[in-house]
Amino acid sequence: MELAKAYKPIEHEQAAWDLWLKAKAFAADPSQVKANGGTKDPYAIVIPPPNVTAALHLGHALNNTLQDILARMHRMKGYETLWMPGTDHAGIATQAVVEKRVMKEEKKRKTDFTREAFIAKIQAFKDEYEAVITGQLKAMGCSCDWDRQRFTMDDQCATAVREAFFILFRDGLIYRGKRLVNWDPALQTAVADDECYDEEVDGQFYFLKYPLVDSDETITVATTRPETYLGDTAVAMNPRDSRAKALVGKKVRLPLVGREIPIIADDYAVLPESMATTDEEKNDPKAKFSTGFVKMTPAHDTNDYEIGVRHGLAMVNMMSPDGRVSDKHGWDGAKMPPEFLGKKMEEARKLVVEEFTKLGLFEGVKPTRHSKKFSDRSKAVVEPYLSDQWYVRVTDPKMARTANAALVPEQRTSNHTGGTGFQPVPNGLKARSTDGELSFFPPRYAKTYEHWHDNIRDWCISRQLWWGHRIPVWSLSLDSQPDGTSFATAAQRVQEIVQRVLTAYGVSGDVAMRLCGESFDDGRLDICARTVAAERCLDDLLAVILETKDKWYELPAASAVGSDWTWLTEHVYPPETDRDPDVLDTWFSSALWPLSTMGWPNPRAFPGNEGMLEAFNPTSTLCTAREIITLWVSRMVMFNRYFRSDEVTKKRSDEVASPSSTSSLRHSVTSSLPGPVPFKHVYIHAVIQDGEGRKMSKSLGNGVDPLDIIESHGSDAMRFTLCQMATDTQDVRLPVQKDSKTGKNTSPKFDLGRNFANKLWNASRFALSMIGGSPLRGEVAAEQRSESPATSASLASGRPGGATHLSLIDRWMLSRLATGVHAADASLAQYQFSEYAMGCYTLLWNDFCDWYLEGIKPTVANSPQQQAVLAQSLDAIIRLLHPVMPFVTETLFQHIRHIQTATVAGITLTPATKLGTLCTAGWPKVDASLRDENAEREFARVQALVALIRDIRAKHQVKPARKITLHVPASLKLTGIDDLIKTFAGIDIIATDATQTGVPFAFEGAELRVSNLIDPAEAAAAAATGGDANDAEKARLTKQIADMDKSIATLEGRLNNPGYADRAPPAMVQQTRDQLTKAKADRDAAAAALAKL
């Protein structure tokens, strides 16, 4: 079959893809893995699920290219390979995009729809983008197991999320707590950081005096928000403040409120300008306004909140959700002056000034500008607001510390002491067998990971959104009643009633209850439902209490409640009795990804998952970006190790054994073996920036669409270029240009990959033309070769003991191949993708094309041995390149796999296992014995001499077709390399005469000449202008002499250095002497030639 002159990706990519799918080449079979009684080692990658928010960009292309390289390489190496694909629902991002879209297209808000209706809209959007993303990955050639594609909110993943939440809730690792959120008082909802914008506004610093307790003195605080003084719980001053010693520990009394609050010392308080000593302090813009005293309002300011947590300050909320002063939403019984109650924040501010003025405690104002947060949608001023949120207790040793213990010892920090993270294993205890399994590439990222866990804080997992996994907790709030029942008694009774209902529905094992609080003010019963059945039970129970369903009294729950109904309805506080409206942080479901995608917790519940966890968890490698280390990597490690721990696993199997047992509240947490890591290696890839070092983004318009590159250059070209860029550094730059024809962004860098693919294509085309038509063993059918390669004849490498002697260039090529394959293996094993790409590049382009193919042209047609070396080398190179350029290599393989030649001893090329596909063929094995130093040394002589002659040819503008004569002195031996020199340098005769004609040059210390450069007829004409030629010759030799002199000076300098001979390794010294001898000889030869001109 004829191959086109140039590789046209678009004509071949689809066919290759179809072949792979037809062969089911990417399907992972867990039963093949040793853990399940099979014979293979597993190799697994879970894709970092792309957000369904938008199409993939070049960073995704890079990351997925690298994953595909790893997957394909391991598949060829015989690993049972799973690359799990899927997408992420990306809660806030997706909901925001859809909200914007709906606003633009329908002029409607989220709240104009029911929750269900709006979720359906997001779902439709998700379907749309999931299809786009999947299409992109397939166009890139990603060898995922597409039949297993998951989505973080599909039924399988949702089941895992439910189970995980339940277990954590049951085990006391999930709790409810208060946290500052961005509150939009107009919409009365929390808003995320990216739904706010900052704006500089004119404001004022207000100066308020607070009287010291038991003293007539006052201190003055400066603030831009005087109204929040109602929620003050401390005053801070800098410990270096000269007054601090006397004042810290004393108390002040808040005017009107009457609350006594402490004065604390904290660096956060800025020293007044007059006390500042360093430039930094003086230049702090706040120093100008500072009095040295800062009011602390932890419930209404993010900085104060941090300090409040640090110093254990009380949190007093003085605002209601609609942004008015309130004493109804506070804690610790805060008392507000009645005149403030119900006032808006702006009104309250004026009132503060008035009241303080009346009391003589107002010192004045100074104008300032400061930045303020506003809500995108309502434009209202965003208030930091304390509200109820759910947390995962990742500070528990079973979480953060276990995550750090997962690090391989050599990547742990040696001087590790504090923190919640790693602690040395106590004496006498063996380290966990599952510890020390995790390593980072490049290793420096282990520090990021470790540091994160050392300083980790509990993870807030609730989000005030609609799109996501809704928190599976129902709350019964208790209210005191005149009958005088104590809180504890009432709570006890409620739990008993709930328990009866659960039993009636047969779901008591699927529910965990926890009582929160100790009084009717803040007490409630939280009930977590593990399954949909349990959920229905709770719905019914609430319906019975609230009478919200038709014929509620006929529900099984009603009979289970029975005569307690009246009592129950009197004690359960209706308005807040419901399922929690919030959804889980997206990372909660992502954190379960290596578990949920493989069927955890119950592989039998969804088809095809059996044996997956055993086979593929832990996975082998996770490829991701560095900011993901904290967001995702850490959480996957914590979750995998917790949910696959002995403790959790055993508890689950006990439940299966006796499903009726109730999940008790706060299981006793006993010491247990943590589970395995979710992945052994974490590879962190570089960030792609544009040519100016800026992030690629839509707003800058500097983004490059992978599909555009695939269209213009081909998928392989994009992949190769990206792989070649993937170095260990943090950022890589890709100069971006706008294509004048299409108007699309592209980069000239992709030409590299396109040219390389074309080079491979043409090298193969040439090889096929040489050997495709003349099989060595015509009697062996084409298909048979791939079945039983051992039947074909085998060529020895020409080394001692070999049957057939190979020529120098063949031995050289095999040596280069052996080195190249070894280097590629080593590079990929260390995630050195760029080195792998560049190594392959040199091997194919320089070694194979420039030297080998050119060198064998005169001989290959008549040498079956050479044809074998040619075919086997090309086949090996194509296999080596398959992971990075799957399409072109697969296309070519479909031709070269039919070639019949002898095999080459030392090269093992295992045939394909599925439909003759390269992607299931064996990774090339080239025996190290094929490395041949002698051949490399001799060939290097060829290359050096050829380079000198080519230089002369170029300077003299000798036509490529013209054969010239080389004159060498008899002392210089070119035995065995003379034919190659003739081929490469365009020489027809190598004479050993001592002619003085022609162009002289120095090689290996001898004076050589080339003559007959020009056609005799032209020579006569040129003789007239001989002076010019002579001048050029002189210039050339002069430069050669200068180069040699420079080299000689360097080498002599080194040898003359007294310490060198003494301290440097002897071999190195000898090498330097040899170099010097050679350089001097070359210089002398060149000088002699110059003198004769």
Add this chain to the structure above:
RNA sequence: GGGCGAGUAGCUCAGCGGCUAGAGCAUCCGCCUUACACGCGGAGGGUCCAGGGUUCGAAUCCCUGCUUGCCCA
């Protein structure tokens, strides 16, 4: 504020104790040489950010500074 990178040819990057510091692109010269002009052959081009130090020897290791980027808080 803490942590991690980068600064080498016009551009994008390798090299990270010892070759005359390399590659691709770009530039210049010559070639449609029968696989490839997405090509072939050749050439020019670098105070390896600056300043100290360690070493027989530093682009490479250490320190200081400058420029620049990212992550976490």
